[in-house]
Amino acid sequence: MRLTQFSLLLSAALLSVQALAHDFNAGNIHIDHPWSRALPPVAPTGAAYLTLENQGQQSDTLLSARTPIAGHVELHEHIHQDSLMKMQQIDSVTIAPGQRVEFTPGGNHIMLFELKQPLTDGDKYPMTLIFEQAGEVDIQVVVTADPDNHGNNQPEDHGNHSEHDAHSEHSHH
Numbered sequence: 001m002r003l004t005q006f007s008l009l010l011s012a013a014l015l016s017v018q019a020l021a022h023d024f025n026a027g028n029i030h031i032d033h034p035w036s037r038a039l040p041p042v043a044p045t046g047a048a049y050l051t052l053e054n055q056g057q058q059s060d061t062l063l064s065a066r067t068p069i070a071g072h073v074e075l076h077e078h079i080h081q082d083s084l085m086k087m088q089q090i091d092s093v094t095i096a097p098g099q100r101v102e103f104t105p106g107g108n109h110i111m112l113f114e115l116k117q118p119l120t121d122g123d124k125y126p127m128t129l130i131f132e133q134a135g136e137v138d139i140q141v142v143v144t145a146d147p148d149n150h151g152n153n154q155p156e157d158h159g160n161h162s163e164h165d166a167h168s169e170h171s172h173h
C-alpha cells in the first residue's frame, strides 16, 4: 500500500521534470548533470554520476547522499589494485575552491544498493546530497542508456587557469 503511493508520487515527480540538461546549486557548489546508467530491472545495485564545481572561496565536502529509490547509498571510488580495477567506499569528497570534481564511470561514483525500482532509460529520480557547508540539496538524477549522446560531454578545457604571478616572498639564499 505505502509502496503504491510512493510509486505514484515518484511518477508525478518524474513527469514534472523533462529536460536532459540540468544542473543545481547548493551554496557555492554547482552540481552539473547528475545521471545514472539504465540497467536491467533485475539489477540490485546502480550508480549515479555528476560533476561538482566549487565556485566559492572555501572548500566544501560531500559527506553523503540518499535517495528513496535505494535502500542504502555509499560514496565510492575506483582504485587500481594488483592491476585490477576495484571499487571501495570513501568517507567523503572534498572540493577545493575553484576545483571541479567529476563522478564518472570508472572513477568516483554514488553507489546505490538495494534498488527499489529499476533504472529505466528516460526516467528521473530524486536524490539528496549532503554537504558539510552547503547542507542538504535535492537534485534529480537522469537515467539514460546512452550517456554519450546528450551533448553534455565535457571537452578538454584547460583555458580557465588564471596563471598567478607567483613571487616567492620567503626565498632566502
Ligand SMILES: [Cu+2]
Pocket (backbone or CB within 6 Å): 047, 076, 077, 087, 088, 109, 111
Ligand atoms: Cu561502487
